[in-house]
Amino acid sequence: MKNKDLYNYILGIADNTLILGQRLGELCGHGPSLETDIACTNISLDLLGQTRSYFQYAAKLKGEDATEDTIAFLRTERQYVNVLLVEQPNIDFAHTIGKQFLFDVYHYLLLEKLQHSKDVNLSAIAHKSIKEVSYHQRFSSDWVKRLGDGTDESKTRMQDAINDLWRYTDELFHTTASDEAMIAQGIGVDVKELKTSYYERVSAILDLAKLDIPESKWFQEGGKKGIHTEHMGYILSDMQYMQRTYPNMTW
Amino acid sequence: MSEEKIKSLEKQFEDRILRDEKIEPKDWMPEKYRQTHIRQISQHAHSEIVGMLPEGNWITRAPSLRRKVALLAKVQDEAGHGLYLYSACETLGISREELYEQLHTGKAKYSSIFNYPTITWADMGAIGWLVDGAAIINQVPLCNTSYGPYARAMVRVCKEESFHQRQGYEIMMTLAKGTPEQKDMAQDALNRWWWPSLMMFGPTDAESVHTAQSMKWKLKRKTNDELRQQFIDQTVPQAELIGLTIPDPDLKWNEERQSYDFGEIDWDEFWQVVKGHGPMNKERMNARVSAWENGAWVRDAAIAYAEKQKEYKSKQAI
Amino acid sequence: MSKNWPLWEIFVRSKNGLEHRHFGSLHAADAEMALENARDVYTRRNEGVSIWVVESKYITASNPEHNGELFEPAQDKVYRHPTFYDIPDEIKHM
Numbered sequence: 001m002k003n004k005d006l007y008n009y010i011l012g013i014a015d016n017t018l019i020l021g022q023r024l025g026e027l028c029g030h031g032p033s034l035e036t037d038i039a040c041t042n043i044s045l046d047l048l049g050q051t052r053s054y055f056q057y058a059a060k061l062k063g064e065d066a067t068e069d070t071i072a073f074l075r076t077e078r079q080y081v082n083v084l085l086v087e088q089p090n091i092d093f094a095h096t097i098g099k100q101f102l103f104d105v106y107h108y109l110l111l112e113k114l115q116h117s118k119d120v121n122l123s124a125i126a127h128k129s130i131k132e133v134s135y136h137q138r139f140s141s142d143w144v145k146r147l148g149d150g151t152d153e154s155k156t157r158m159q160d161a162i163n164d165l166w167r168y169t170d171e172l173f174h175t176t177a178s179d180e181a182m183i184a185q186g187i188g189v190d191v192k193e194l195k196t197s198y199y200e201r202v203s204a205i206l207d208l209a210k211l212d213i214p215e216s217k218w219f220q221e222g223g224k225k226g227i228h229t230e231h232m233g234y235i236l237s238d239m240q241y242m243q244r245t246y247p248n249m250t251w
Numbered sequence: 252m253s254e255e256k257i258k259s260l261e262k263q264f265e266d267r268i269l270r271d272e273k274i275e276p277k278d279w280m281p282e283k284y285r286q287t288h289i290r291q292i293s294q295h296a297h298s299e300i301v302g303m304l305p306e307g308n309w310i311t312r313a314p315s316l317r318r319k320v321a322l323l324a325k326v327q328d329e330a331g332h333g334l335y336l337y338s339a340c341e342t343l344g345i346s347r348e349e350l351y352e353q354l355h356t357g358k359a360k361y362s363s364i365f366n367y368p369t370i371t372w373a374d375m376g377a378i379g380w381l382v383d384g385a386a387i388i389n390q391v392p393l394c395n396t397s398y399g400p401y402a403r404a405m406v407r408v409c410k411e412e413s414f415h416q417r418q419g420y421e422i423m424m425t426l427a428k429g430t431p432e433q434k435d436m437a438q439d440a441l442n443r444w445w446w447p448s449l450m451m452f453g454p455t456d457a458e459s460v461h462t463a464q465s466m467k468w469k470l471k472r473k474t475n476d477e478l479r480q481q482f483i484d485q486t487v488p489q490a491e492l493i494g495l496t497i498p499d500p501d502l503k504w505n506e507e508r509q510s511y512d513f514g515e516i517d518w519d520e521f522w523q524v525v526k527g528h529g530p531m532n533k534e535r536m537n538a539r540v541s542a543w544e545n546g547a548w549v550r551d552a553a554i555a556y557a558e559k560q561k562e563y564k565s566k567q568a569i
Numbered sequence: 570m571s572k573n574w575p576l577w578e579i580f581v582r583s584k585n586g587l588e589h590r591h592f593g594s595l596h597a598a599d600a601e602m603a604l605e606n607a608r609d610v611y612t613r614r615n616e617g618v619s620i621w622v623v624e625s626k627y628i629t630a631s632n633p634e635h636n637g638e639l640f641e642p643a644q645d646k647v648y649r650h651p652t653f654y655d656i657p658d659e660i661k662h663m
Binding site: 029069072235 | 304555559
Binding site: 275327341346407411551553 | 598599613632
């Protein structure tokens with residue numbers, strides 16, 4: 001493949017939206033209220049829609065018989081490069097919201113920069129997606145505030161979720177060799193530069209939510225290198241079930 | 252109010268409906284009208300949200316991204332339809348929480364079709380094609396029903412539902428022209444969903460207790476048997492077109508009636524499922540109840556937060 | 570505690586130039602959430618450019634029992650309509 005680095009770079013973005021969208025999809029029909037259920041599904045649909053745009057582009061780069069679906073469904077676990085954060089389970093609504101919030105803030109900062117990518121396709125996708133993500137960020141921030149400053153129980157749950165998920169935030173700002181190559185060409189976003197504003201924004205919302213900002217300096221990483229938490233295998237066994245059981249068919 | 256006064260109000264009321272006038276929430280209505288509407292609209296709403304579960308079961312396993320987003324959007328629409336219908340029902344003076352309570356305690360019914368399991372991907376096709384197909388036949392006449400809020404909700408529902416059946420039929424069609432394995436999967440799904448779909452129209456006219464009154468109030472425009480026949484006549488050619496076989500050896504075109512004759516429906520199975528002993532009754536109810544109960548602390552938190560904000564704002568204003 | 574989310578009425582402007590129209594109702598804990606829910610519930614298919622939400626309890630409605638005195642008196646005020654006035658046929662536009 002000619003554009004191996006670009007291809008890898010796209011997967012680095014799109015695997016996040018794919019797995020987060022997949023995780024949110026699990027909740028459809030089980031939300032805490034009908035209205036909230038509908039809202040979460042909307043976010044899932046946005047994320048999966050973005051994923052499709054990225055993968056369609058990646059499939060073109062890859063050539064041969066690649067399609068959005070071969071990329072989405074036919075890789076091995078080690079070939080998925082999403083961050084660990086997005087694969088974390090929906091233990092309760094606080095975890096779902098916490099995960100969404102910690103990702104949304106990052107996602108928005110990323111797309112803001114990606115709009116100015118020298119790659120016109122990526123810049124177009126970013127331009128379209130940022131409006132969706134801007135809403136996601138508002139939705140999840142509002143809920144963090146509601147749960148953080150709601151009842152004693154919700155406060156405890158929200159704080160637990162933030163504490164649990166905090167260790168996965170640092171990885172958002174790591175780069176791979178392909179990322180670095182793309183940054184050098186003005187195509188990729190240097191996520192290292194987003195880190196300060198990320199923690200500022202996250203802390204501001206946590207403050208408003210009357211939640212403590214975790215002090216832990218111990219972080220987990222690996223997703224970007226394809227080394228995932230134990231949850232990932234189960235996500236894939238669901239997601240890939242049809243494609244693996246009935247190979248080479250059209251659906 | 253005197254009995255005489257009520258009689259005259261009832262007469263005026265029935266005349267209004269006869270003239271195709273709509274009844275609106277604050278209008279006087281006979282208690283029976285209110286109760287019947289609460290029962291039917293809530294049953295309809297419950298069916299939408301319980302109906303999310305069998306299809307929701309396949310969201311994480313949909314075989315392509317295109318299918319995944321279509322299925323998600325469809326299940327989400329069902330949540331929306333449930334919401335429109337609960338809202339319509341609430342105009343009759345009952346709260347959504349009370350309606351949930353009725354569902355969760357088994358006092359209220361929902362469509363029995365959702366008590367069957369979705370065991371293969373083809374079931375997504377069969378549900379969209381047959382179950383939504385049957386639902387549309389039941390629902391379209393309701394866009395003209397006498398109770399305004401219900402009619403308006405149904406207009407929205409019907410408009411949005413039009414993609415659901417196409418989505419299902421397209422899945423079936425793709426399977427039917429796929430590999431032999433896929434075609435078998437499609438046929439198997441049709442075999443399992445055909446009879447329960449016919450049961451969706453309810454008991455035969457002879458057995459149906461509500462039909463006459465419902466006709467008068469335009470909750471129904473055709474009888475169960477007429478609607479069932481319409482469904483069969485429209486669906487059989489659709490099956491033939493994609494090379495699938497309706498699992499009814501007695502199915503035969505009747506030239507004289509210009510309709511299909513069909514075999515005997517297993518009414519024992521129908522009543523067994525209605526009475527709560529279908530394959531998935533228990534699981535469906537457990538899923539609804541736990542979603543509601545697990546959501547309680549979330550809903551409470553949102554209320555507590557809203558109250559704190561209000562307090563905070565009023566303090567600021569001083 | 571078990572207080573339920575109150576009911577809100579949702580009004581949507583489909584496009585600029587049109588008025589807000591009543592679309593339906595939904596439940597939400599506060600106005601902010603009502604707006605977000607309305608966006609997700611009632612504008613999934615691109616149905617709107619502006620949303621109003623108002624808690625249902627703040628709507629005062631006329632009583633249908635007074636329809637006679639409220640609305641029927643307007644029925645015979647034909648002089649409010651242009652067809653009440655005779656003008657020569659030759660005048661085409663007026």
